[in-house]
Amino acid sequence: MSQVLHDIEKKIIESLQNKSQQTPEQLCESAELSIDQIRRGIEWLRLKEFAEVKESSKVEISLGSNGIDAFQNGLPERKLMDLIKNEPKTFDEIRNVLSGAGFNAAIANAKKNGWIKIDKTESGSTVSIKEKSIETPEEKLISFIGEKSIPEEQIENKLALKFLLQRPNYIIQNIEKLKTISLTDKASKIDSTISDSGAIDVEADVPAVFAARTHPLKDTIDEIREIFVKLGFSEISGTLTQSSFWNFDALFTPQDHPARELQDTFYLENLKSEKPATPKQIKQVSKAHSENWKYKWQLSESQRMVLRTHTTCVTIKYLAEKKPDEARVFSLGRVFRNEKVSYKHLVEFNQIEGIVIGDNTTLRDLMGIQKEFYKQLGLTKIKFWPTFFPYTEPSLQTMVYNEKLGKWVELFGMGIFRPEVTRPLGITKPVLAWGGGIERIAMLKYDLNDVREFYNNNLNWLRTV
């Protein structure tokens, strides 16, 4: 370690080399620095093991209000003795002079000292001198302290001090913490006169601090959101809890479909939506199911509340309400699946979904948007495979080549909404829809193998990733 010393450090060392043990206040004078500079300098020197700080405490004794009174006018028992110096006095007469607590203290202490005797007469108790009163140790102590403040160790009669401490407001104890600074061996040899004015030890370790920041997954979400906006999509939002009607029925998923079972979907206990949709929407959707899937559609099943399993319920609701002729919108947010949590599955994750309605709504356009989207994310090796979703036809999925795994991985799904979905809701134009999970993309980005990492909130990771 290079021993570069700050001017402050040098002055302190120099001063301590002259006089080995000093308090910070003493150093202020001897080193001609402010108390703040001294404190800082001591802390630096201590970390460099050039200085040692010893802490001790010092007790100062002075008189309290009753003590001052006793110093000026005598203790209550002395006042009593002065009062009965010539003749005995009754309690009442004494009370006239010594009021309140003073009276009780005077009688009690004078009696304890063996100075007085008390006789009971018809006119009450009278007090008379029993013995000559000499100066007590307490009185000596009070005169010794006087109006000064005296270090406790200078008081010889500790017993007298103890008695006075027991009497209220006679003694004030002032405890002061003291620091004494001294140099270590290696510092006593330093020649502080060598000039390296203003320099500090620039190689020394400093404490680690961390910048506050957004969550890494949020960064990916924002990046994806920006790409959607860049591609001309506007954001819409919807609730996380949805009726089965919008999550499933409106999307042509039959009511006995395995995906609707408790083991895949979270149903909310004892909650149903009284009016999940308009009577016309309910009637038309019901008809599409009965005619195509050939079963008896139940309203009650569509009223059950679920945690949405995809964001498609938000987009289809938007289309059914607004019936736009032309639009590019997207929705982004949490979706839920009743799955066992593992390194590749979460119960709750983020999904984004975009739709295009209007002109240029062919499968080729849809593929073109995908290609551009992935290009923006820096993924250029992609291809399309057919797949199946109950609510789109045709349906495709994007495959992206993962160099690290050396294989194609599935990312977003896409398709054109089935007429069985759009027609019952009064949507007349073709609708392109596409979307998928965001965590999967974020995992590629942050090189994670375990998706749970995003929700562990491990501060070390959040602060340093």
Added chain:
Amino acid sequence: MPVVELNLNRIKKLISGNVTKKRIVDTLPFLGLDIESQVNDQIRIEYSPNRPDYSTDFGIALGLQGLLGIKKGIQKTNIKKQGNYEIKVDQSVSKIRPFVTGIIAKNGIIDDETIKQLMNMQEDLHFGIGRKRKKSSIGLHDLDKISFPLTYTTSTRSHSFIPLNTESENTIDQILSETEVGRDYGWILGDSKNVPIIVDAEGKTISFPPIINASVTTVTTKTTNLLVEVTSLDKDAAEDMLSVVVAILQIAGFDIVQLTVSGKKNGTPKLNSRTIQYSPKLTEQTIGLSLNQSTTISSLKKCRLDATQKGRNIQCVIPRYRFDIFGSMDIVEEIALGYGIDNIEPKLSPSQTLGEKSSMTKKLDRISKTVIGFGFTEALNSSLTSKKILFDLTNRDSSEMLSVLDSKSQEHTILRDSILPGLLENLSKNIHEPYPQKLFETGTVFSKSKPISETINLAGIIAHKESNYSETKSILQAILRTGFQIDTKTITSEDNVSMFANGRYADVFVGKKLIGNIGEFNSDVLDNFKIRTSITGFEIKLSGLIFD
């Protein structure tokens, strides 16, 4: 998604064309099949539940033949009428499981792999279109062990026969209570006194649908002739399932022979194909390709459909087992698949609209930036969490909690009504990290309403030795003042907020509106989370404050 196992050598033989294994593997995804794993010649494939014909390697071979151009067009279902095979339906089944259908398959060769494939098919049909056997279920039998005519009827629960894979007679009750299939599927029959059975002319029970077959008709590698029976709650659903089996058995080399079905509402299955008139305009409108008639027809044939030109339109013939095809849009997809997804060129049309983030997102961004400016790091927690974190460890009242049904994960059973408990949990997992620690989160919280209400909240939490109410209040007030010009007041709370220390928490108000609370967490709560420093936190509703 259902799974099927393929052996590449066997597939190669089944498609009987001169193609390499690599070509086969490369083509599989273009049938809509996902390769889950491959070890040498053994491939595990995931297929979509709408294509039950892909539940065996036979069905997949049929599809591959088309796309590879080895055999195109429809596989005709040719049901011969020979012999005297009949099943009569007794009235008594009408209230339990009213429909039966079936077919005879003759002169096939069944090896071990074929048995495995047919078992897999049966499983998947039961699970998928059979809706776990409730809607329809299937039985395969050795035809030569059966004397006709059969009767589909009912019996009491004390009726007994020797079920599959068993040596001795069992009563229906025993089967339902003592076997695994009985326990898994017995619920389908409810508590009806009688149950459906199929008996042959000699009175032998051959099947107890939808639970189990009899041992006597077990299919083995010696079997050459089969009886297939499907029982169902719905006649169409029964024939759907039967049509898939017939298509598969035909590819497997069996001759298909009619089984006459007679009885009220029941009938002999015809399994006829149907036609759909297709207007080629739709191809251009939907895919964005203008294909001539002959390319369209050839593409459809590659998907094992038939197609002929009819004026400007194309007449498509759909085999019975393709009941996933509803209408013209499904034909478009078949054309795209037959043409080859790889051959379709993506096209980027310029957007006619300008994109924009929602105003909620913009405002949340602004809030996040400000909060980060105060040194808070962003955390993310599940909104579906546990009673333990939300209520037990924080001593909060759980009477209004919102639960989900049958969660597979104990940590995810309750919808959060507050963000702070999750942040406390985060701090408790980071006690070894350097302090001060400051976390924040914005997200949805839930409360009971009609039926449920969702709001977006902001919560922040500060942990260090000297964390205190005043510091946090300063920050909270500054967050809303910066950028939103909202002034907040804190007012002594009339409620008892049991996670905060007595006398060290308050309600947060904007004007007369209560928006949240703020306070120092009490030592009980900190102990529960095993945290050994001071923590102060706040949580406010952003919905209704900076956006709707």
